[in-house]
Amino acid sequence: MLHQVPLAKTSMHDIETLIIGAGVVGLAIARKQAMAGQDVLVVEKNDIIGSETSARNSEVIHAGIYYPKDSFKARLCVEGKHLLYAHCASHGVPHKRLGKLIVASHPDQIPTLQSIREKAAANGVDDLRLLTEDETLALEPDLGAVASLHSPSTGIIDSHAYMLSLQGDAEAHGCQIAFNTAAQSWEALGGGGGEGGGGFRVCFSGDVEMVLTCRNLIISGGLHSSVFASASAAPAAQNVRPTLFAKGNYFRLNGRAPFSHLIYPVPEPGGLGVHLTLDMGGQARFGPDVEWVDGLEYEVDPRRGDKFYAAIRSYWPNLPDGSLEPDYSGIRPKLVGPGEPAADFRFWTPQDHGLPGLVGLFGIESPGLTASLAIANHVHTLL
Numbered sequence: 001m002l003h004q005v006p007l008a009k010t011s012m013h014d015i016e017t018l019i020i021g022a023g024v025v026g027l028a029i030a031r032k033q034a035m036a037g038q039d040v041l042v043v044e045k046n047d048i049i050g051s052e053t054s055a056r057n058s059e060v061i062h063a064g065i066y067y068p069k070d071s072f073k074a075r076l077c078v079e080g081k082h083l084l085y086a087h088c089a090s091h092g093v094p095h096k097r098l099g100k101l102i103v104a105s106h107p108d109q110i111p112t113l114q115s116i117r118e119k120a121a122a123n124g125v126d127d128l129r130l131l132t133e134d135e136t137l138a139l140e141p142d143l144g145a146v147a148s149l150h151s152p153s154t155g156i157i158d159s160h161a162y163m164l165s166l167q168g169d170a171e172a173h174g175c176q177i178a179f180n181t182a183a184q185s186w187e188a189l190g191g192g193g194g195e196g197g198g199g200f201r202v203c204f205s206g207d208v209e210m211v212l213t214c215r216n217l218i219i220s221g222g223l224h225s226s227v228f229a230s231a232s233a234a235p236a237a238q239n240v241r242p243t244l245f246a247k248g249n250y251f252r253l254n255g256r257a258p259f260s261h262l263i264y265p266v267p268e269p270g271g272l273g274v275h276l277t278l279d280m281g282g283q284a285r286f287g288p289d290v291e292w293v294d295g296l297e298y299e300v301d302p303r304r305g306d307k308f309y310a311a312i313r314s315y316w317p318n319l320p321d322g323s324l325e326p327d328y329s330g331i332r333p334k335l336v337g338p339g340e341p342a343a344d345f346r347f348w349t350p351q352d353h354g355l356p357g358l359v360g361l362f363g364i365e366s367p368g369l370t371a372s373l374a375i376a377n378h379v380h381t382l383l
Helices: 024-035 072-091 107-122 133-139 159-172 222-229 235-239 302-313 368-382
Strands: 015-020 040-043 100-104 129-132 147-151 155-157 176-178 182-188 200-205 210-219 244-253 262-265 275-278 284-287 291-293 324-334 346-348 358-362
Touching: 015 024, 015 200, 024 040, 024 159, 024 210, 024 368, 072 155, 072 159, 072 368, 100 107, 100 133, 107 129, 107 147, 129 133, 133 147, 155 159, 159 176, 159 368, 182 222, 210 222, 222 324, 222 358, 244 302, 284 302, 284 324, 302 324, 346 368, 358 368
Parallel strands: 015 040, 015 210, 040 176, 100 262, 210 358
Antiparallel strands: 100 147, 129 147, 182 200, 200 210, 244 284, 244 291, 244 324, 262 275, 275 284, 346 358
16 A cells, blocks of 8 residues: 555655556556666556556567558557567567467458558568568468468567566666555646656655655556546646447467468558467467457456358368367557557657646557557656
8 A cells, every 4th residue: 555655755745756557567667767767656546567459469489561651559569569579578578489370361461561660670670581482381380371471579478477577677776666445536736747846746645545656757657547547637637538348359369370480461440350379388269359448347258159150261171160168358448549650659848738747658458568668768758
């Protein structure tokens, strides 16, 4: 609880840097700020780290293939991928650089593969290789494919072990984390968040109500960032765009898959299609689909598996009947709704709202895990 954390008073504020949310991005930011010598407190409304979006995803290390050139998603994914592989190696975080195949099931999809390759090259991903049908089947004989795009730098990671490593680094540099503590509202103090004055007052709920002041306030609340950012009388808070919830359901394979790579279909509107990923133990799972929801409800409807069979058989024709079982689901924070072009990560900065020391992160969905260390570096430059 927040009231159990002994805080070190920093000049005019209770804490120098207050971070809302202990998901993978919040923890990466906390690590960066603590290692830079700041006095950091992270508050998390749940009782463990990363229990929402960060724990409910495909655990894929993305290469940076699909995103528009010069977008935050493209730049931070490519930068973050290199940082993440290095971090995993230095911290003993379980991961595998398996590579993935983006599969064309019909000849008319081959131009799309070529377009994806060109877009990836523009993002600095220059290791993709377009494979013929024979080359594809030599790697994965059970695929139904006429061609594929091979991404050797795509991988998988144990996301929980990764988050623990971030938490460990942050705490080793003095960061504190308060669980079961929900941030309710905030206000700017006089003069903004500048050195020696200004800052922010944040109200919390928990066993007891608490109020803290801080010089820097970083909103990294994932699905809840928009709600908290708008919970203020500050004029800028009235223009915060709400976050929409896109639920992604996953099904696991009953048995072992005959694949050693991650297998993706050609992307579809709203996501990357129902793809096959492997966990660290080699278990295959499929997903996510896209289901727009109003709240946080994670039960997987077994009936949704009926549509999975047709989607998967577009690239794995011999998927056995009755071989899929409901697994888990995750909810992605979206800034745009169904049928709209995909949105970039959004960083709410002093340039937007005029309050030095305040940074908000919105719409941090995939590839947020891959990009987390690069996002932390970017936020550091904004303070």
